[in-house]
Amino acid sequence: DTEVTQTPKHLVMGMTNKKSLKCEQHMGHRAMYWYKQKAKKPPELMFVYSYEKLSINESVPSRFSPECPNSSLLNLHLHALQPEDSALYLCASSQEGYSLEQFFGPGTRLTVL
Amino acid sequence: ELKVEQNPLFLSMQEGKNYTIYCNYSTTSDRLYWYRQDPGKSLESLFVLLSNGAVKQEGRLMASLDTKARLSTLHITAAVHDLSATYFCAVDSNYGGSQGNLIFGKGTKLSVKP
Numbered sequence: 001d002t003e004v005t006q007t008p009k010h011l012v013m014g015m016t017n018k019k020s021l022k023c024e025q026h027m028g029h030r031a032m033y034w035y036k037q038k039a040k041k042p043p044e045l046m047f048v049y050s051y052e053k054l055s056i057n058e059s060v061p062s063r064f065s066p067e068c069p070n071s072s073l074l075n076l077h078l079h080a081l082q083p084e085d086s087a088l089y090l091c092a093s094s095q096e097g098y099s100l101e102q103f104f105g106p107g108t109r110l111t112v113l
Numbered sequence: 114e115l116k117v118e119q120n121p122l123f124l125s126m127q128e129g130k131n132y133t134i135y136c137n138y139s140t141t142s143d144r145l146y147w148y149r150q151d152p153g154k155s156l157e158s159l160f161v162l163l164s165n166g167a168v169k170q171e172g173r174l175m176a177s178l179d180t181k182a183r184l185s186t187l188h189i190t191a192a193v194h195d196l197s198a199t200y201f202c203a204v205d206s207n208y209g210g211s212q213g214n215l216i217f218g219k220g221t222k223l224s225v226k227p
Contacts, residue, residue, distance in 0.1 A: 056214055100205060
């Protein structure tokens with residue numbers, strides 16, 4: 001299996017809702033990433049998990065809460081989001097080692113009303 | 114702070130023509146990546162360049178890395194419509210580490226016309 005999968009593909013939520021994004025990979029990768037991508041912009045790193053431990057948090061607001069239950073799964077819990085949080089949320093994974101080539105999932109298109 | 118600059122940001126090409134996209138970065142790194150993104154889609158890994166002088170080719174695309182000049186190029190040969198997409202270069206900001214903190218360029222939107 002050489003895929004990174006993400007669910008849901010689309011999500012519409014109100015500012016008072018709580019929702020979660022899910023990412024899964026079965027390539028044996030030990031690093032997983034969350035990115036945020038606004039329209040016509042490059043991806044911006046949010047979080048990095050390495051061996052199921054949070055290693056990078058790029059000053060992301062606390063309304064975004066990551067979780068790595070095991071080496072294959074990565075969640076992003078969302079609460080009290082703002083309309084400006086609407087974006088494509090991408091998950092990626094990579095092997096440990098020098099290459100660190102990241103493989104991206106298809107993304108979740110999030111709209112906050 | 115690592116900065117990654119791509120140019121051009123927009124590129125309209127005719128089929129059959131050659132062109133080069135440039136990626137400059139501001140601090141030392143020897144890990145550079147090229148990705149392709151189709152509209153509304155995710156990122157597809159094209160090339161991983163890990164050392165000075167690295168050159169990789171896949172079909173009509175060839176990427177190279179000059180770490181001394183802090184420059185990577187993506188050369189397109191005899192462009193075809195299927196190459197129309199946005200191309201991003203990304204540089205690992207944690208030189209010597211293994212965090213995978215990629216800093217992306219703004220992307221080059223390539224449009225290949227008949």
